[in-house]
Amino acid sequence: MDPSSTGIQEPFDLIRLSLSERVFVKLRGDREITGVLHAYDGHMNLILSDVEETIMIVDVADGASEDQGTVKVAKRKMDMLFVRGDGVILVSPPSRA
């Protein structure tokens, strides 16, 4: 039995592999999330537990040009989170360094 050739028919099957695993989710609005994936659906709605959200906040000073803003990083943690699918850009297993 060769596992790599079984069960993968569509992209969502790959997400299924990450069920109950820690995943990295990139969201719209400069947000990133890592958490344990518990459920997902066709809209990419996700249910994550043990979540840490990272929000990039770009402060552009008045008068300064757009690329001169300072980037602040805000973090917060949540036990359980429902992520609405329309904000999801990508879902990936966390990099295993």
Place this chain on the structure above:
Amino acid sequence: MSFFGFGQGSLEQEKKKFLEGGLQESEDLAVYTWGEDSYDGLGDALLEGGDELNDETFGATGPVGKDFDFANQPLPESVGIAKSKTQYRSEPQRAHTPQHESGEYAPRHGEPSFNAAHSSLESIWDDKSPFSLLPRVNGGTRAGDQHRPSSASRSPFLSQPIISHGVNQTGVRTLQEIEAEMHAITQQARRQQEHELLRQQQIQLQQQEQLRLNQEEQMHLEQRERLRLQQDLRLQQQQPQRTPPPRMAPHTQSPRFHQHQQQILLLQQEQERQQQERLKELQERLRMEEIERQLRAQQISQMQRPPSLQGRRQSSYADLQAPQRRTHSPAYNDPQYPLMSQQNAQYLPQSIQLQQRLLSEMAQVEFMRDMQGISQAEQEALRLEAMRKIMETERMEEKRRRKAAKIAHMSRYNDLMTQSDKDFITRIQVSQLVTQDPYAEDFYAQVYGAILRSRMGLQQQDERVLKFGASGGVGLGLAQKGGGRRQSAMQKMESQVERIVSNARLREKEKGMHSVHSLQGALGKTSGRSYKAAPRQLLQVDASGASPTLTPAHLHISKEDAVRDNGEGAAREAAKLGREALGNAAATDGVIRKDPLTQRQILVTLESLYDLVLNVEQLRRDQPPEEEANFFATWSRSYNELVEQVWNGLQVMVPLETSDPHPFVSLLTPVKGKKILPRLSRHITPARMLTLLTLLVACFSQLDVVKDARLLEVLDDHPERDEVERQTQAFLGSVLQSILPVVAKAELRLISGLLGLFLDRNDIVTVAQTRPGIAMLTLFLSRVEIIKQGMSGIPETSELPTAEEAQQWQLMFDHLFQLLTPHFPVLFPSSRLSSQTLIGTPLPATDIIDQPVWQFLAALALHASPDQQSTLVSGLRDKVLENVTSANKGWVADEDSRQTKLANVNLFLHALGLDSSQIAV
């Protein structure tokens, strides 16, 4: 414009008029009304061939201009018109209605009635208000008729001016008449010579008033222009159309729209008025009360009075009440009230009555008190109370009104959908719910419901699903509590589903062989390609790559198992020597060495395993009764097949040396891999579980929880530490739990073998410093302890281990003890932690995490010989003393941790027959 024959003069005129009078909307409008229904075809009659005389008619050509001077005349006159108009505008109430009402019937010539209404009619004629355009847009008298009753019904005060104006209508001529007259004039003009025409007109016009002439001329021009444009339009479009040109944009709105706007405006005005009225009312009331109060104050000042005064006072009170009531009356009889919504009309008088009653009651009470003589302060309080009550009533009234308005607002949409519409939508919704496997689709709700029910001690119900034969069903989720609306909704849904299913069945029968998707097409057909059609496969990749050959592996492991199960030390040594001789890299007899499973392979395998497990579990639920031999045979065949697949999926039978970590161990790496084991183990035979256990023991040091156990001994919170903690918990909770029953039934011989394998294959010192390792060892020791107790107790012939086996166990135990002896203190996480950290840094509560180690040592002590016991005690003396001392001297955070410390120590000491209280500090 000159294209249509208009000279500069007329344009100039237009321009002047435009400049002084603003936008001549009426003109624009009038141009395009000729396409309307009411259009009498006059324009057609006027069209032919009259154009060449236009210049002359309107005085644009040079020679004619001398005596034809009324092109210049309008200027002063229209100023006058504008003035009169502003005068007219100053009467706000009559602003629009009369104007546009009578605008239709404006007289053209010197009629008797005309002079009387002169100024107003002029302004009507010149009116630029949007409402005046309305009837023309709609065309003819029809619009006027339509408009008048509606405005009259809307508000009574608006209808009044109409009546007063009605006198004019008798002397007024209709548009048709006017047009007919104009028609005649143009006919004349065409027929006669230009000079004659002009002269005649001049004479005629000079006889009339200047204004009349101007109006005539203006009308004339308009008419002309209309005709031209009409013709143009006709030429372009061949048939008369209603479609207005883009310039008409502001007027394209339907009269209903205007009506609506007007209505809104009126309503707003009414509301404002109502509010003001209410405010006034309130002020009035306050004033009256103030008067009343003053009066009463007077009364109080002269307390001693003749008894007859009472009557007088009452009458004065009545006097006071009377105007007060009168202040209510306007609101009561306000003509606007009937115009309000039905609901308002219903409750408003009631609430006012209520207010009145309240007020009079309050007054009554006050009055009675008065007689007995009360202080000013009390009065004041009473007054405040009264005010408060009034305000409250007002508020409540307001609230009711708002509610009523909301209901009225929402009720606009009542009955928009018919019952069949609703049914249709329900059907769509329900058909989304119907599935082939209702239980699995509703799995979580079903399981949760089952758990809830069992927790509440209720009777275990069947699956809460609606099934419809073989074709599908609907999961009903949790049991409904409370019933009521949801219950009926549920029933409704059930009946809907039944209908759908029966319909589908019927269709199925009709169509014959379309049994695959009974609900396909229930909502209508999709045309063309099926929406379910998968994309065509373009690549044909051969999937048969490297699939491990299981047969030799099977042979291999069974051979090894046999060896292991014997537990012969010599055999073990031999095997060990052999492996060392061969080297780890070398393949042992026929085993194909492979790379360990990649993360992705692990996950894929686990997912397929979960699929299998779900299938197996579903199959277990569908187990037919054993009496139905036929069904049962089929069922057990498929069940066994699935279990076999699960077993193969676990890859337990893959040779030990295939990879490091072993595929099975790899599968246990993710949390979900650990968690699947208890679910699987229910279906796997005990013999196979034993094999699984053996494999686990053999590969124990390969486990991630053992390898990463060091990470747990980091003080600070770290994501990786958390992860390992999670994994460890999962391992202890799931994996060990699933092998526990196997160990609990194992014989001494087997335990000896397992312990031997454990010691042989793993670095026991390292493994013993991990929680899983300690747990595993404790498991073995306690099982043996139980066996020993069984031996000393009632001898069970079958299970009684032989002396040889007991000796073998002793050998293993001695070996274990010997290996661990130098490392006893290090077994404690707390010791390892304190050696890492600087002295003085406070340690976290380590007693809890030390507990399993104390347990293990206690188990060890139970098995130990006296010699070993003393070794144990000497090795652990420091640790024991430390704990007892800190507990007794109160170097602990609280009572709880003191208790834990003592309990830990006692756990161990009791096994030796000692107690912490015996230890003198």
